[in-house]
Amino acid sequence: DPGTERFTSTSPLGIGRHSHTATLLANGNVLVAGGIGHAGGGFPLRGTAELYVSSFEIGAGMSGTWYDPAQSGHGLFIEVLGDNRLFAGWFAFNPAGTAQAWFVGVGTYSGDTATITSVDMPTGGRWIPNFASSSVVHNAWGTLTFRFSDCNHGTVRFNSPSFGSGTMNLTRLTQLLGLSCE
Helix, strand or coil: CCCCCCCCCCCCCCCEECCCCCCCCECCCCCEECEECCCCHHEEEECCCCEEECCCCCCHHHHHHEEEECCCCCEEEEECCCCCCEEEEEECCCCCCCCCEEEEEEEEEEEEEEEEEEEEECCCCCCCCCHHHHHHHEEEEEEEEEHHHHHHCCEEEEEECCCCCEEEEEEEEEECCCCCCC
16 A cells, blocks of 8 residues: 555465566556466466455545644544545645644545545634624635545545645544444
């Protein structure tokens, strides 16, 4: 998993091999091709390939708070909604470090990946009793793409015209009471 930089044991290949290629595909699956077979004295496996299909899928148990232990002090709240939708709120700071900033959005998920194409950075609100919803401005912030490798680890890729782009590792901090992730 390039997001967590960890290897996880899975079921064995159909044909034991070495000196093969292993290519991570955009959907998280891995294509293993060619190499030398272990059985029968090491025969070439030209023209053979196997596909490892990631079996982890986002579910309600992913709801909770997430952060990067290497960057403690900001983090995300994620809630898995019905109809394959996912809400994310990222509580952070502006690039200059002079003010808090938070980003929110709802997107869709499939398998181990969720994408929020329209993330807002609300500004202009005031503290109660002077709060007025008409004073909140919904500033377009950018996009977020989440990919989870298991119930406790993942990555978030972000792209924002004003905040830049990059990837951050995620580790679960809390899980909502009554939910489990398998």
